[in-house]
Amino acid sequence: GAVVSQHPSRVICKSGTSVKIECRSLDFQATTMFWYRQFPKQSLMLMATSNEGSKATYEQGVEKDKFLINHASLTLSTLTVTSAHPEDSSFYICSARRGGGWYEQYFGPGTRLTVT
C-alpha cells in the first residue's frame, strides 16, 4: 500500500510555455500533499504544502503565481509551472500523507523537467 504516482516522468518544453505535473495517491486518501524540488547533488527543497480543498501554503522564496498548485481531490494534486524558463529545469517530486495524524510521507517517482 501507500503508492504515489507522478505523471509525466519526463517532460521537455520550450521557454515560455506551461507544464502541468500530476501527483496521485493510488491506494489511500491523502489529505495533505507536498511538492519538492531537487537540484543535482542537493537535498529535497520543499516548495509548498497543499491540503485538499484549500489553498496551498508556499515556502519562502517560492513564487505562487509561477508554481500553481491545485489539490482538487483526496487523491490528486497538480503542479503547473507557468511561463517556464531554463532555470526551472529540475527534478520535481511530490509526496502524500494520510490524514489522521500519520507522519509518514510517501513519495512519487519524480518528474524531470527540462526547459529549452
Place this chain on the structure above:
Amino acid sequence: DQQVKQNSPSLSVQEGRISILNCDYTNSMFDYFLWYKKYPAEGPTFLISISSIKDKNEDGRFTVFLNKSAKHLSLHIVPSQPGDSAVYFCAASHSGNTPLVFGKGTRLSVIA
C-alpha cells in the same frame, strides 16, 4: 539554520559489514523521525521510522536508534548489501500536520 543535519555526505562500507548513518537535529519539538532511501532520478522510499517515546525500532536488517538527550539518531544496516547503495535521508517532524524537515542526505556505497 539547518534543523536536521547529516554531517557525512558519503560513506563506503564493505558488503556484509554494518553501515551506520548518523543524523543530528536541533529542534527539541521534533517527535517523530524517519529514514528514506533514494536512488538517482527516483522519489525517496520510506524505510523506517521512530517515535520520540522509543529509543530503538527494528525492521529486518534496518534498526534506528534515537538518543533524545543528544538529539541524535542513527540508522544501522546489517549486513550491508550492494543493493543498499543509495542516498539516505533523515527526516523529522513535530505533530502530524507539519511537513517533514529533511537532512542533506548521506550517499552510501556498499562495495562487494
